[in-house]
Amino acid sequence: MPKRRFQKxxxxxxxxxxxxxxxxxxxxxxxxxxxxxxxxxxxxxxxRAARAAFEPIxxxxxxxxxxxxxxxxxxxTVAKAVVEWREHAAVSLKPSTRRSAESHLRRHILLLLGxxxxxxxxVRKMQTFATTLASGKRTAKTIENVLLTLSSILSSARKWxxxxxxxxxxxxxxxxxxxxxxxxxxxxxxxRIVSSADEPLGTICFVLSSTGMRIGEVLALRVEDLDYQRxxxxxxxxxxxxxxxxxxxxxxxxxxxxxPFSPPD
Numbered sequence: 001m002p003k004r005r006f007q008k009x010x011x012x013x014x015x016x017x018x019x020x021x022x023x024x025x026x027x028x029x030x031x032x033x034x035x036x037x038x039x040x041x042x043x044x045x046x047x048r049a050a051r052a053a054f055e056p057i058x059x060x061x062x063x064x065x066x067x068x069x070x071x072x073x074x075x076x077t078v079a080k081a082v083v084e085w086r087e088h089a090a091v092s093l094k095p096s097t098r099r100s101a102e103s104h105l106r107r108h109i110l111l112l113l114g115x116x117x118x119x120x121x122x123v124r125k126m127q128t129f130a131t132t133l134a135s136g137k138r139t140a141k142t143i144e145n146v147l148l149t150l151s152s153i154l155s156s157a158r159k160w161x162x163x164x165x166x167x168x169x170x171x172x173x174x175x176x177x178x179x180x181x182x183x184x185x186x187x188x189x190x191x192r193i194v195s196s197a198d199e200p201l202g203t204i205c206f207v208l209s210s211t212g213m214r215i216g217e218v219l220a221l222r223v224e225d226l227d228y229q230r231x232x233x234x235x236x237x238x239x240x241x242x243x244x245x246x247x248x249x250x251x252x253x254x255x256x257x258x259x260p261f262s263p264p265d
Contacts, residue, residue: 006067009058011051013135018042018050022061047136048111078121079114081157081164089156094238096216104149108133113150118157118164126167130174140175147172185209207233214238 010021021039028034040057042050062068082105090098112129113121126147133143147169158164185193190209194202207218211233219239226233 006062007058007065009054011054013047014041018045018047020050020054020057022058024061025065048107051111076118076162077114078116078118078153079110081118081153081162082110082114084160085153085156089153100145101149101152104146108146109150109153118154118162121154121167122165123167123171127172130172134175143174144169147174 007022012019012021019039019041021037023035023037025033026036040054042053045053090101093101112132116125129150130143130147133146151167151169154164158166190205194206194209196202197205204215204218207213207221208215211218213233213235216238217235220237221233225236
């Protein structure tokens with residue numbers, strides 16, 4: 001039997017479930033071999049869990065065919081570029097920006113493109129990546145943010161001498177953005193939240209609602225930032241502890257039976 005090609009399989013979403021597809025060789029009555037498609041539906045699993053369950057199936061198929069993975073054209077992969085980006089570029093980002101980027105890397109970029117050679121990131125490959133993201137329950141804004149993170153990393157890799165094709169977001173077909181109606185608290189609801197919250201959360205919520213400052217800016221305030229004579233607040237820095245306040249504010253909104261707290265993205 002001739003050596004068969006190494007299979008990476010096909011992974012698609014149908015309805016609410018992920019489906020993995022591969023091909024097997026079956027012996028026909030006339031003695032010839034016919035390649036047939038097989039599939040496995042992973043019911044109720046996330047994309048990550050379904051891919052993990054699909055890997056042993058592909059491993060068994062390739063082992064039976066004595067197929068070995070092809071040698072990459074280059075060792076310069078997306079994963080390698082990410083390692084250098086984390087070491088040299090990520091350290092200069094704001095903590096909140098770095099957290100978002102790491103989430104994009106962990107949940108999307110490294111999962112789908114980690115072993116992809118940088119030279120293969122053509123418009124077609126990037127479009128396939130964007131289409132895969134769109135097949136899940138992800139908003140257009142999330143997809144754009146993931147692509148912007150990837151674009152930033154690839155731009156850095158290009159400056160460092162890696163051969164990376166230039167692909168702009170305008171080259172890709174992305175889902176249309178649908179602006180959701182913003183949710184907000186009324187003055188009465190905000191007053192109830194402030195009165196229901198423990199200190200210092202009550203004061204924090206009051207300053208947020210009366211000034212329009214960002215949560216990180218309020219948390220970074222110091223006494224010297226307050227000008228009592230002119231009734232001014234000087235915004236000079238920002239804090240990265242906003243998650244604690246958002247959790248507490250959400251709890252306070254439930255305690256006073258207001259609408260669920262929905263902070264902006």
